[in-house]
Amino acid sequence: MxxxxxxxxxxxxxxxxxxxxxxxxxxxxxxxxxxxxxxxxxxxxxxxxxxxxxxxxxxxxxxxxxxxxxxxxxxxxxxxxxxxxxxxxxxxxxxxxxxxxxxxxxxxxxxxxxxxxxxxxxxxxxxxxxxxxxxxxxxxxxxxxxxxxxxxxxxxxxxxxxxxxxxxxxxxxxxxxxxxxxxxxxxxxxxxxxxxxxxxxxxxxxxxxxxxxxxxxxxxxxxxxxxxxxxxxxxxxxxxxxxxxxxxxxxxxxxxxxxxxxxxxDGEGATKVVRIAVTGARDNGDAEKVARAVGKSPLVKTALFGKDPNWGRILGAVGYSGAAFDPDHVTISMGKIPLFRNGHPVEGESKQLLAPHMRRQDIEINIDLGAGGGHYEVLASDLGHGYVRINAEYTS
Amino acid sequence: MxxxxxxxxxxxxxxxxxxxxxxxxxxxxxxxxxxxxxxxxxxxxxxxxxxxxxxxxxxxxxxxxxxxxxxxxxxxxxxxxxxxxxxxxxxxxxxxxxxxxxxxxxxxxxxxxxxxxxxxxxxxxxxxxxxxxxxxxxxxxxxxxxxxxxxxxxxxxxxxxxxxxxxxxxxxxxxxxxxxxxxxxxxxxxxxxxxxxxxxxxxxxxxxxxxxxxxxxxxxxxxxxxxxxxxxxxxxxxxxxxxxxxxxxxxxxxxxxxxxxxxxxDGEGATKVVRIAVTGARDNGDAEKVARAVGKSPLVKTALFGKDPNWGRILGAVGYSGAAFDPDHVTISMGKIPLFRNGHPVEGESKQLLAPHMRRQDIEINIDLGAGGGHYEVLASDLGHGYVRINAEYTS
Structure with missing residues (x-):
């Protein structure tokens, strides 16, 4: 009850x-x-x-x-x-x-x-x-x-x-x-x-x-x-x-x-709930810019739908977010596994290690900008065929 | 040659x-x-x-x-x-x-x-x-x-x-x-x-x-x-x-x-080229905000893919663009046919009249904010299944 x-x-x-x-x-x-x-x-x-x-x-x-x-x-x-x-x-x-x-x-x-x-x-x-x-x-x-x-x-x-x-x-x-x-x-x-x-x-x-x-x-x-x-x-x-x-x-x-x-x-066609946590920003406003840029990026969202730990697309969105940071101090992780650290891709088998995480409904993306104490977090859906079907095929 | x-x-x-x-x-x-x-x-x-x-x-x-x-x-x-x-x-x-x-x-x-x-x-x-x-x-x-x-x-x-x-x-x-x-x-x-x-x-x-x-x-x-x-x-x-x-x-x-x-x-999965022309903005910067908000909106883009003259989604994007204007002075047209004028939907058969335009490859959206002389124009693709397929299904 x-x-x-x-x-x-x-x-x-x-x-x-x-x-x-x-x-x-x-x-x-x-x-x-x-x-x-x-x-x-x-x-x-x-x-x-x-x-x-x-x-x-x-x-x-x-x-x-x-x-x-x-x-x-x-x-x-x-x-x-x-x-x-x-x-x-x-x-x-x-x-x-x-x-x-x-x-x-x-x-x-x-x-x-x-x-x-x-x-x-x-x-x-x-x-x-x-x-x-x-x-x-x-x-x-x-x-x-x-x-x-x-x-x-x-x-x-x-x-x-x-x-x-x-x-x-x-x-x-x-x-x-x-x-x-x-x-x-x-x-x-x-x-x-x-x-x-x-x-x-x-x-x-x-x-x-x-x-x-x-x-x-x-x-x-x-x-x-x-x-x-x-x-x-x-x-x-x-x-x-x-x-x-x-x-x-x-x-x-x-x-x-x-x-x-x-x-x-329950987002249209969503198969995943992605928690994007940004830390180390110059201020909370910058952290929000980054979290929203990543959460809105159609490239990131389609990669997540495809279960692809595609950190290059995350990096791309961080880069155009407008936040201030030194690219050499940025760390990007998914499911706690670092993929890009201090300006360099992390060597090793991280993509293979991530495969089980990418199959989950709940996905974690952590971005540390290394520029201060600002932080922000968003929840985003992925972008899949269901979204297109619901929004395009039911025409007026 | x-x-x-x-x-x-x-x-x-x-x-x-x-x-x-x-x-x-x-x-x-x-x-x-x-x-x-x-x-x-x-x-x-x-x-x-x-x-x-x-x-x-x-x-x-x-x-x-x-x-x-x-x-x-x-x-x-x-x-x-x-x-x-x-x-x-x-x-x-x-x-x-x-x-x-x-x-x-x-x-x-x-x-x-x-x-x-x-x-x-x-x-x-x-x-x-x-x-x-x-x-x-x-x-x-x-x-x-x-x-x-x-x-x-x-x-x-x-x-x-x-x-x-x-x-x-x-x-x-x-x-x-x-x-x-x-x-x-x-x-x-x-x-x-x-x-x-x-x-x-x-x-x-x-x-x-x-x-x-x-x-x-x-x-x-x-x-x-x-x-x-x-x-x-x-x-x-x-x-x-x-x-x-x-x-x-x-x-x-x-x-x-x-x-x-x-x-x-040739955008991924694109079936249309949409010209979004904004006029009557307070300044060119505001016109650009509106044109980009509409051109990026997944709701607008999926509607275009679905050949749907869905001006409500365009209006929604204009409304959250951040540009300054009086809602009662805004006109939204597609293919030269006005759909929303001075704060009111245009009565009549405009959606039926638009059907041939919506089937075209080249779509026109005109937005007059009625707030000044600023203008800007973007070309945008629609968002269809091809985009999701290309970006999600070819995983690494």
């Missing part, structure tokens, strides 16, 4: 947005107005629900519900998209008997296609009737697009005063899977029954996102709809003040990192 | 670097010491021949020959790579009866593998015996790796004083094709029989490269070995002074742009 933080209930259904019987609409409802926070895409074309939710959270820092639909992104839909988003929340608020302005929206689906409001009108009362009858797994399924599996992770927060039972964090996510063109959105919701002030909740969420979802690379494309929400019901009775930030952050980061791993694991 | 600029001869052979009978070693020889220029990779791990050639051209601004081998990149080979490179030039200089320091080297092949010097020793005298007997096409073939076709282009320079016949520019290139892992190098040589001072030659070459090879995107990976050389024999008798720079630049840019097009056309 998935441990549900106290105070939350779920509803999920098929509204027909996907033109199938699959679930495509889900709501998390909190029994009281609860502190809420959001982290949104940096894309210059934010989808309508992103714009609406940003405005909402800029005002009140609380919410009663998060509503997520798949099947239609409501992105690049102009003024009509904004009107439709607000209308969908009004319909849902009426059906649930809560204010429309306390429902945080998120959408994923085809860019540039207006929402089907008739379907929303039919769905709202049915969804209201399902509240509390759907499971967390139903909700996790409702937010999937081409994800191969629902993504749920949880943790407990230790050491909080005021609670007898466990204090819980439960997270959901969908990954960057595409079958219909343009679906490439990362969405996540993290719930806790700890009592957390909005400002602290926002801080902990932003830090957890920067340690998890912001460090994964499937194809390097940033969606118009990416959204991560957090809500804190306080229903456990445990209060997490600023003095408990570390415990809170640890639980949030655990949940977000587990979900982030699942997103990479 | 390929029109050869006066004063140049060619030699090409199979030295066995590729372990096959295919040509893998080629030389262009000028009958006199001639003004020469080079443009090199920005990668922080430049291959040994790049380091050697940079030093040579930093001193003397002239050369007698360019020597290119395929089958071994001599990159990431440490001190030994530098010694091997100089030794290979010494062997060749002895055989050709010219100073080793007037031969400009370039290599392409597997990164991190030392050169086979016994093969160089055998090849040098044989290559010297072939000088003048090989054709330009033989030379073009010798520098190929997985290129599907040899790449040669030419132009005449008009309006130069001192010559009775045509004054010629002839260029060769190899593209970023990989079968052996780690081969990803762009090499080119541009020859003219105009008389051009070294400083002007260098200037014209650098400008032509920035208008051609620097504006193509196959996979966004920058090689350790990329090199473009120019040599001016002066043998036509026509002198191109600074007052003829425009005519010279036009002929050089024509040749380099034709070669650049061929490289994209």
């Amino acid at each position: 998935i441990p549900i933080p106290k105070g939350f209930s779920f509803g999920a259904m098929s509204a027909g947005f996907k033109n199938s019987l699959k679930y495509d609409l889900g709501v998390v409802l909190c029994e009281t107005e609860a502190p809420a926070a959001g982290v949104f895409t940096q894309n210059a074309f934010p989808a309508a629900p992103v714009q609406v939710a940003r405005d909402m959270l800029a005002g009140r820092k609380t919410a009663r519900a998060v509503c997520i639909n798949s099947g239609q992104a409501n992105a690049a839909t102009g003024d009509r998209g904004m009107v439709d988003c607000r209308l969908s929340l009004e319909m849902l608020g009426d059906a649930l008997g809560i204010p429309e302005e306390s429902i945080l929206p998120a959408s994923t689906g085809v860019i540039g296609v207006p929402m089907d409001m008739a379907k929303w009108r039919d769905a709202a009362p049915e969804l209201a009737g399902r509240m509390g009858k759907s499971s967390p797994m139903d909700f996790a399924r409702a937010i999937m697009t081409t994800d191969a599996f629902p993504k749920v992770a949880w943790a407990n927060i230790s050491g909080l005063p005021g609670s007898e039972g466990p204090v819980r964090v439960l997270g959901f996510a969908k990954g960057a899977g595409m079958i219909c063109p343009n679906m490439a959105t990362m969405l996540s919701v993290v719930l806790t029954d700890a009592e957390v002030e909005p400002a602290l909740l926002r801080e902990v969420l932003a830090e957890s996102v920067s340690l998890s979802f912001n460090r994964i690379i499937v194809d390097g494309d940033t969606s118009t709809n990416d959204t991560v929400y957090a809500m804190a019901s306080g229903a456990s009775g445990a209060k997490a003040g600023r003095e408990h930030k570390d415990a809170l952050s640890e639980a949030f980061a655990d949940v977000c990192q587990a979900l982030a791993y699942m997103i990479v694991e | 390929i029109p050869i600029p006066k004063g140049f001869s060619f030699g090409a052979m199979s030295a066995g670097f590729k372990n096959s009978l295919k040509y893998d070693l080629g030389v262009v020889l000028c009958e006199t010491e001639a003004p020469a220029a080079g443009v090199f990779t920005q990668n922080a791990f430049p291959a040994a021949p790049v380091q050697v050639a940079r030093d040579m051209l930093a001193g003397r601004k002239t050369a007698r020959a360019v020597c290119i081998n395929s089958g071994q990149a001599n990159a990431a080979t440490g001190d030994r790579g530098m010694v091997d490179c100089r030794l290979s030039l010494e062997m060749l200089g002895d055989a050709l009866g010219i100073p080793e320091e007037s031969i400009l080297p370039a290599s392409t092949g597997v990164i991190g593998v030392p050169m086979d010097m016994a093969k160089w020793r055998d090849a040098a005298p044989e290559l010297a015996g072939r000088m003048g007997k090989s054709s330009p096409m033989d030379f073009a073939r010798a520098i190929m790796t997985t290129d599907a076709f040899p790449k040669v282009a030419w132009a005449n320079i008009s309006g130069l004083p001192g010559s009775e016949g045509p004054v010629r520019v002839l260029g060769f290139a190899k593209g970023a094709g990989m079968i052996c892992p780690n081969m990803a190098t762009m090499l080119s040589v541009v020859l003219t029989d105009a008389e051009v001072e070294p400083a002007l030659l260098r200037e014209v070459l650098a400008e032509s490269v920035s208008l051609s090879f620097n504006r193509i995107i196959v996979d966004g990976d920058t090689s350790t070995n990329d090199t473009v050389y120019a040599m001016a024999s002066g043998a036509s008798g026509a002198k191109a002074g600074r007052e003829h720079k425009d005519a010279l630049s036009e002929a050089f840019a024509d040749v380099c742009q034709a070669l650049a097009y061929m490289i994209v056309e």
